[in-house]
């Protein structure tokens with residue numbers, strides 16, 4: 001330490017900036033493997049649990065459920081998790097009376113387990129907060145900001161908003177798509193904004209959804225109806241960005257009418273319950289996931305279109321890979337912030353994330369329009385996948401997140 005350097009007030013193996021769904025899970029994983037961690041989050045944890053904070057629900061792939069179980073979070077989540085056994089994809093024109101184009105994924109084709117579970121983000125946040133507060137070796141500082149971060153040859157020093165200093169051997173940026181930590185370290189991104197926003201709302205309906213998720217492809221983008229507990233569904237309604245403000249400012253009566261027009265009558269009377277939320281949509285990929293003594297995870301590394309419900313699942317795969325790499329290095333007595341250790345993480349995750357981001361981009365472009373020839377192509381594509389059993393099963397197991405070189409946590413094994 002330099003003579004005038006301030007002694008750190010707090011010290012851990014890893015400092016994680018961002019305690020959202022991904023950062024919190026990383027903290028739990030590291031501590032399960034015997035490392036210590038400090039999570040710094042700018043938001044107030046109590047606000048993050050409020051009904052107005054985040055109306056989204058997430059599709060949680062089977063491998064992600066196994067990981068959350070291994071980390072001791074699933075037992076709190078299970079009562080609120082809605083299993084989804086079938087996905088029905090249809091071209092919006094079905095409802096206009098044109099030739100129906102359907103794609104049906106049925107879990108029975110690949111096994112007895114559901115395809116995935118739907119969980120409201122408020123439940124995910126609550127269960128993670130409880131687990132974080134109980135995890136030995138894990139400290140949550142929130143609301144708190146990371147003002148400056150110094151990356152040195154032996155470790156990092158983070159100056160906190162309250163004047164204290166936290167030190168660690170490694171910093172992880174889990175501070176979301178607008179990551180200040182990533183940008184501050186000079187890690188570049190590429191990507192583009194879509195001319196679309198995602199409107200999110202919860203709908204209560206008369207008839208049971210039967211555990212079936214629906215995705216309609218409308219000219220403005222995908223309109224997903226995702227089953228929740230208690231005869232409710234979560235809507236992810238992709239809308240043209242210029243039209244979105246009008247939908248958000250409509251009276252409840254008019255918004256319900258617009259919703260029902262798209263939703264259709266198949267679940268009986270349907271009514272929006274609670275507020276509406278909206279999210280700008282875009283694709284953003286960091287070129288590099290690592291820099292000296294820094295790694296990126298979750299949306300800080302890759303933010304994608306929600307068309308396939310994979311953003312959080314990708315973040316969990318980052319967490320599973322990074323925690324395994326770091327814990328294995330620590331057990332061998334290696335420096336967990338060393339570049340060759342971090343390079344193993346980058347190699348493991350970057351290619352998969354780029355591929356999935358590319359697939360979601362192509363799907364969104366192909367399906368978010370009403371151009372005749374593209375309708376024909378996507379109709380042929382849907383029809384082809386629906387006809388060919390092995391192709392259908394391939395897509396279902398990909399969505400389950402259990403393919404490829406899986407880290408231990410995603411296999412449901414301890415670190």
Ligand SMILES: Cc1cc2nc3c(=O)[nH]c(=O)nc-3n(C[C@H](O)[C@H](O)[C@H](O)COP(=O)(O)OP(=O)(O)OC[C@H]3O[C@@H](n4cnc5c(N)ncnc54)[C@H](O)[C@@H]3O)c2cc1C
Nearest residue numbers: 018020021022042058059175176298299309310311312313
């Ligand atoms: C409409 C929509 C639907 C979606 N549906 C699904 C789905 O069904 N399935 C799925 O897998 N994914 C889905 N996603 C994607 C998923 O929500 C995100 O990928 C996921 O929430 C990213 O989590 P994160 O923790 O990386 O980032 P964030 O959730 O953005 O969390 C970042 C955290 O960092 C904190 N922070 C930010 N800046 C600072 C700072 N300077 N200092 C300290 N803290 C800071 C914030 O307070 C926040 O807590 C959806 C996304 C959208 C928009």
